[in-house]
Amino acid sequence: MSLDGKLLRQAIERLNEEKLARAAKAAKLRAMVYEKHPRVREIDAELRSIMLDAIGTAVSGSLDVEREIDLARKRSLKLQAERSEILAAAGCRESDIDDEPNCKKCGDSGFLGAKPCGCLMDIYRDEQRKELSACLKLGQETFNTFCLEYYDNVKDQTGVSPRETMSLIFEKCKKYAREFRKDSPNLFLSGGTGLGKTFLSTSIAKVVSEKGFSVVYDTAVNIFAAFEEEKFGRGSDASETREKVHRLLNCDLLIVDDLGTEMLTSMVSSALYTLINTRLINGKKTIINSNLSWDELDKRYTPQVASRLKGEYVVLNFCGRDIRLKKRELI
Numbered sequence: 001m002s003l004d005g006k007l008l009r010q011a012i013e014r015l016n017e018e019k020l021a022r023a024a025k026a027a028k029l030r031a032m033v034y035e036k037h038p039r040v041r042e043i044d045a046e047l048r049s050i051m052l053d054a055i056g057t058a059v060s061g062s063l064d065v066e067r068e069i070d071l072a073r074k075r076s077l078k079l080q081a082e083r084s085e086i087l088a089a090a091g092c093r094e095s096d097i098d099d100e101p102n103c104k105k106c107g108d109s110g111f112l113g114a115k116p117c118g119c120l121m122d123i124y125r126d127e128q129r130k131e132l133s134a135c136l137k138l139g140q141e142t143f144n145t146f147c148l149e150y151y152d153n154v155k156d157q158t159g160v161s162p163r164e165t166m167s168l169i170f171e172k173c174k175k176y177a178r179e180f181r182k183d184s185p186n187l188f189l190s191g192g193t194g195l196g197k198t199f200l201s202t203s204i205a206k207v208v209s210e211k212g213f214s215v216v217y218d219t220a221v222n223i224f225a226a227f228e229e230e231k232f233g234r235g236s237d238a239s240e241t242r243e244k245v246h247r248l249l250n251c252d253l254l255i256v257d258d259l260g261t262e263m264l265t266s267m268v269s270s271a272l273y274t275l276i277n278t279r280l281i282n283g284k285k286t287i288i289n290s291n292l293s294w295d296e297l298d299k300r301y302t303p304q305v306a307s308r309l310k311g312e313y314v315v316l317n318f319c320g321r322d323i324r325l326k327k328r329e330l331i
């Protein structure tokens, strides 16, 4: 599972902001408690001095180190008990004014050695959800809201109805999302407008992202625009564009919506090949939604692109009538 640099940076920033906010809140509350209960301030000062003395004793080489440390420990416990009593009577929790780390494992650093701690990963996943929601425009599409009733149940010349075919595709997509891992296949969702390609790929994106994988969802037009901006150094922020292209090439799952609607130029052809090929080499998974049929790929794209797609992608042929029109008929 690869972590996205931009999202990890955002998560670390949030972790630090939350830490500072907690510290500021604790300091404010502590000042209020000191004001009302000066004895607490005295105790805190004394506890600090006992601790410093104990350190001094420990390194002094004194013969009586053990006894002195024991005395300090007893004095310290007594003071802490008195402090707890005052705070309890004042209705204040010690943890609120002591600014203890929220995460005992990493002490709020966010890392255990070089590895991100669970607390940082929780924030990271939240950032990932927000990022994905932004590009999915917060749609309501989930496997639970997918409705097979919109597909005709009349068998066609092959002896299978669109509903039966779509029911199989629906199950495959659910299984794909549920079992997504490094060796999952790449998918090519093919079929006309309004047959549920975006709906089902969006649903996959949500489930896979929830599992902690980095998922990027964008239209082919936007993806190629990013490649073009990067190549020609256009755009207001070149480093942001570079980062976007890096994410497109390296995220665990990329969903390319509407391939085939972009204007085909040599630049787009080469970007598409780079995208598909780099992701294959890096072992990253891709789902492509397209109105193009398997055969139309040959006509539109270079033989290299078409052969990569045909050799490395599993095609799911969506069928039926545009369900957006059908929904209107049913209203």
Ligand SMILES: [Zn+2]
Residues within 6 Å of the ligand: 103, 104, 105, 106, 107, 108, 109, 110, 111, 117, 118, 119, 120
């Ligand atoms: Zn932690």
